[in-house]
Amino acid sequence: MIKGFYAAVSAMVVGATRQETLAHNLANLDTPGFKQILNTMDEFTHTSVLFSPGNVTHSPVLRPVGNLGLGVELNPEATNFSAGALKITGNKLDFAIQGEGFFRLLTPDGERYTRDGRFLVDAQGNLVNINGFKVLDQNGQAIILPEGATPEVSTDGTLRVEGQVVAQIGLALFDDPENQLGRDQFNTFRALGAPSNNPEIPRGLIHQGALEMSNVNPSQLMAQMVMIARSYEAAQQMAQLQDELLGQAIRTLGRI
Amino acid sequence: MASLYHVLHISRQDMLARLDDLDLTSNNLANVNTIGYKRSRANFQELFEDATKSGTWIAATQLFVTQGALKQTGRALDLAIQGEGFFAVRLPDGRTGYTRDGQFNLDAQGQLVTAAGYPLIWEGQIPTDATDIEIDRDGIVRVQQGQTWRAVGRIGLSRFSNPSALQEFGNNIWLETPASGPAQNGSAGNGRWGQIVARALEQSNVNLAEEIAHLISLQRNFQMSVRAFQQTDQMINQAIHLRRA
Numbered sequence: 051m052i053k054g055f056y057a058a059v060s061a062m063v064v065g066a067t068r069q070e071t072l073a074h075n076l077a078n079l080d081t082p083g084f085k086q087i088l089n090t091m092d093e094f095t096h097t098s099v100l101f102s103p104g105n106v107t108h109s110p111v112l113r114p115v116g117n118l119g120l121g122v123e124l125n126p127e128a129t130n131f132s133a134g135a136l137k138i139t140g141n142k143l144d145f146a147i148q149g150e151g152f153f154r155l156l157t158p159d160g161e162r163y164t165r166d167g168r169f170l171v172d173a174q175g176n177l178v179n180i181n182g183f184k185v186l187d188q189n190g191q192a193i194i195l196p197e198g199a200t201p202e203v204s205t206d207g208t209l210r211v212e213g214q215v216v217a218q219i220g221l222a223l224f225d226d227p228e229n230q231l232g233r234d235q236f237n238t239f240r241a242l243g244a245p246s247n248n249p250e251i252p253r254g255l256i257h258q259g260a261l262e263m264s265n266v267n268p269s270q271l272m273a274q275m276v277m278i279a280r281s282y283e284a285a286q287q288m289a290q291l292q293d294e295l296l297g298q299a300i301r302t303l304g305r306i
Numbered sequence: 307m308a309s310l311y312h313v314l315h316i317s318r319q320d321m322l323a324r325l326d327d328l329d330l331t332s333n334n335l336a337n338v339n340t341i342g343y344k345r346s347r348a349n350f351q352e353l354f355e356d357a358t359k360s361g362t363w364i365a366a367t368q369l370f371v372t373q374g375a376l377k378q379t380g381r382a383l384d385l386a387i388q389g390e391g392f393f394a395v396r397l398p399d400g401r402t403g404y405t406r407d408g409q410f411n412l413d414a415q416g417q418l419v420t421a422a423g424y425p426l427i428w429e430g431q432i433p434t435d436a437t438d439i440e441i442d443r444d445g446i447v448r449v450q451q452g453q454t455w456r457a458v459g460r461i462g463l464s465r466f467s468n469p470s471a472l473q474e475f476g477n478n479i480w481l482e483t484p485a486s487g488p489a490q491n492g493s494a495g496n497g498r499w500g501q502i503v504a505r506a507l508e509q510s511n512v513n514l515a516e517e518i519a520h521l522i523s524l525q526r527n528f529q530m531s532v533r534a535f536q537q538t539d540q541m542i543n544q545a546i547h548l549r550r551a
Contacts, residue, residue: 065541069537070313074359077317084352166351290550
């Protein structure tokens with residue numbers, strides 16, 4: 051009987067985590083380059099239910115009659131790397147990638163990868179992101195712009211100032227971002243292995259004056275929110291019921 | 307393991323950040339007709355410190371110093387900047403402020419002052435017996451005394467390596483910050499410094515349609531965070547009342 055109680059509570063625990071992920075995704079509905087976090091669940095484990103075919107006292111043989119699930123558990127979080135919609139901003143230092151690849155940023159913790167292309171030029175002339183991390187070119191070097199220049203960037207990432215090529219904005223390519231990248235702070239990802247930079251993967255196009263918005267879908271989230279609420283409620287009711295049954299068993303069976 | 311109280315905190319943080327964005331957007335909207343105003347954007351970012359999902363935060367606000375349209379006014383002391391640069395003004399606390407609002411006046415001491423009364427920092431002095439004034443594209447100020455015109459000084463402009471990091475002071479005035487780099491003072495119309503256009507004013511660079519569209523999505527985002535907050539509250543309530551009386 052207590053097995054059922056644990057199973058119901060495990061569903062409540064999972065519900066709380068799903069709600070956390072939902073609130074986090076919802077908070078980043080409008081964050082450029084944000085990639086949605088996904089939760090997946092699996093049955094925790096199961097045990098076989100043994101039952102004696104006749105009277106328990108006369109027949110010691112127990113026969114398995116089926117399996118009883120012991121609840122639900124969460125799998126490790128995954129990231130949905132699907133593309134977000136491109137939004138035109140008209141700002142010369144906003145960039146969006148259409149297709150494969152990630153911008154390369156030099157952070158104090160090492161190189162990080164992002165789809166968030168909100169850049170600016172710092173007081174030293176470096177192209178940086180909004181946190182001040184340097185944006186790297188194809189060779190892993192910082193991009194330094196001449197004073198006061200407005201860059202023109204073509205879709206292959208070539209950055210020109212007054213017609214002169216200054217650098218090519220670097221893109222890191224990953225064959226399998228789901229398994230090669232881990233979520234990090236500041237809208238970035240860290241590589242769990244070296245970027246593949248596989249020549250077979252076509253490099254994405256870079257659009258100047260646009261941003262790739264979050265890939266979170268608000269209608270989907272709202273529907274998900276109802277589902278989480280209802281399954282949490284059901285789990286709570288189940289836990290309550292188990293508790294009541296247990297109480298009844300204690301009261302009646304102990305009366306002999 | 308997720309605590310539902312932390313989930314409440316995520317939604318709370320989200321709502322507070324949206325309120326800050328609402329302030330900023332309202333400010334942009336309120337200044338759609340303010341001379342020399344430059345719009346700002348709140349840069350939202352995922353908050354994921356110590357591998358904990360914590361929602362969103364405003365990593366930075368960014369000033370967009372794109373050129374506004376020029377409007378002819380015909381008034382000699384209305385100045386607009388075409389190109390890069392700011393007018394430097396002396397603030398009451400002694401600091402230097404920077405503005406693109408060129409609605410100047412002469413005060414009782416014969417100083418050029420902004421509409422808010424801050425004196426313009428420039429090299430020159432307007433004589434008290436001047437009867438007329440003309441300012442040319444290079445910022446050279448000429449005055450008429452009797453029948454003769456003579457140059458009495460020059461208005462310079464200040465530009466920044468990273469103007470998007472200027473800090474708002476209020477009154478349409480910005481201050482330099484370490485991120486903006488120091489002010490580089492130069493002559494108008496020279497190199498990267500813009501030209502001064504007299505008898506004209508620079509309009510605000512706020513795009514009304516864009517701001518209203520942003521306001522709509524902002525409101526919807528806020529509504530959804532409120533919904534998530536309420537639902538988390540209900541889940542906490544259900545957990546508390548797990549045992550039926």
